[in-house]
Amino acid sequence: MTTAAIQTIGLSKTYTLGFLMNRRVKALQSLDLTVQPGQIYGVLGPNGAGKSTTLKLLLALVKPTSGRALIFGHPAGSKAGRAEVGFLPENPAPHDYLTGREFVRMCGQLRGLSGVELDREVDQALARVEMTRTAGLAIRRYSKGMVQRVSLAQSLLGKPRLLILDEPSSGLDPVGRRQFRDLVLEEKARGATVMLCTHIIPDVEAICDRVAVLVGGRLVKEGPLSELLVSEAAEVELTLEGVDAEAVRAACPAQAHLTTAAGRVLVRTSAESGTALVGAMLQRGGRLVSYTPVKHSLEQLFLSTLESERGAVGGDLT
C-alpha cells in the first residue's frame, strides 16, 4: 500500500488568548485528511477557517492540542518529515539584507545541500522562478512579487516530494500566476505532491485534483474536484431527437429551458425532472443523444458551502 503524502488523524488546535489566558479559539477541530502522493490538493476556506493553522501543524510550527499528522509516514515536525517538504509560507519575509541568491543558498545549506550540488540546485531553482537576472540584488530592493518568487525558489531546493504552498500567487502579476501554475504542474509531472492553500479559486479550479473546504476550523467538504462539482450540480442538460418539441415542452416543468436545433431538442432542467423526462420521451419513441450534468463552478460551490455553514470568520470562540 502506498504511504500517504499527508495524513492527519483527529488533528485539532486550540489557541488560548487574553492576558489571563482564559479565552480559547478552536482554530482547527478534528481534521481527518489523507493526501495521496502525486496529487495537487487544494485547501479552501474563508479567513480564519484554519487553513494556515493546518499547514503550521503539518510543519510543526505549532503543536497540536490533540491528534496527529504524518508526512510520508513520518511524524509531522520530525527531521525526516521536514526533509520531504518544501514550504512557502503566506507573506514570506526572507532576510532582506541578503541577496536573493544568498538567501536561497542559505536555505539550501539548511536543507543539507553543499558543494556542486548546492550550486546547481540554487541555479536551477532561481531559473525556474525567473529570478536569475536579479538574484544578485539585495532582497530589500525587491518588489512583493520578486520576494514571492525567491521564496518559492527556496521551497523547490532538494526536489522535495511534498510542496506546501500557502497563498503562493499572492503578489504575482497575471504572467507570474500562469508561470506559477505551470511550475506546480511540472512538479506534479515530476511526481511531487502539492498542497495548495489559497483564496484564488480559479487557481484551484485550474490545477487541483482534490479539494478540501474548511469553515470555522472544521472540514465541511472534501473530495476530487470533478466529483464535488458534479455532485453539487442541481441541473442536467439533455439532447433528444425523434420527438416533437411541443411534446417535450408538455412533459417538462415550467422552469425548464428548451431550444430546438437541427431536429433536436435541447433541454436544461432539474436533475430530478430530467430523469423523468428521459423516461417519458423514450416511451414515445424518442432517442437520447446526450445527458450531461451541469457543473457548478468551484466558486459557486465554495460560496454555497459557506452559506450553508453560515460561513463564520475565524474558529469557535469560547
Next chain:
Amino acid sequence: MIGQLAAIAWNGFREARRNRVTIVVAIFAVVLMLATALITELTVTTFRRVVIDFGLGSMTLLLVVLAVFLSTGQLSKEIDRRTIFLLVTKPIGRGTFVVGRLLGTILTVSVLQAAMGALFFIELGLVGESVGAAQVQAVAMLTFELMILASIGTLMATFAETLTSVMVTGSVFLAGHLSSDLYLMASKAKAPAIKLAGQVAYWLIPNLSRVSFRSQATYDQVSSGETLLSAAGYALVWVAFSTCAAVIVFQRRDFK
C-alpha cells in the same frame, strides 16, 4: 549538522556586518583618541592607569551594548517578521538553530573585540605605554563576559519581546557586577529573609565581576592561570546553562 550550524552562524555575522555594526569599532577608535589626548592634558602621575581603565571600560561598554542588542534583536526580529517560518521548517533541529544564532552573535562580537583590542594596544604604544600580560588577560577574558550576556540575551529572545529582552539582559550586566556585593551585604543582614534573598540573587545572577579582569589590568596585576581557568570555566557553565534553557524553550514554543 555542522554545515547547518555554520550557515546560521555565518548568516548572523553577515547580518550584523551588513547592518553596519562595524561602525562601533570606528566609534571606539575616535573615543579612544580623543580621550587619550584629553587625559594627557589632565593627568601626570596616574596617566597609565587612567588610559588603561578608560580604554578597557569604553571597549567593554560598547561591546556589551552590541552583545545585548545582537543577541536579543536578531532572533526576535526573525520571529516577529516570521522569517523563522522559512528556516525552522527545513530539516534542522530547533536546538541547532538557536545554537547557530548564538554562535553568530559570539563570532560578530569576538571579531569586533579583536579589532578594538588591537586598536587599544596600538593606542597604548602610541602614547608610550607598554602592553603587559594583565592588559592582554583583561581583553581576552572580556570574551567570556560577553558570551554569558549573549547566551542570556538569546535565551530571552526565545520567548520575550525585544524590549523586554534588552532590558533584562542589560540589567543582568549591571546586577552581575554587583551580585557578590549583594551577597556580602545580605549575609550581614539580621533579617533571615534578606539573607535568603541575597543568596538567591547570587545564584540566579551570573557573577560577572568573577570573569572581569579590568581592575587587575589597571593596576598591572597579572592573574594566575588557575584563576583565569576558573573564571573561564564559571563563564562556560553559565553559557551552557543559558543555552540549554534557550533550546528547551525554543523547541517547545509555537510560531503563530
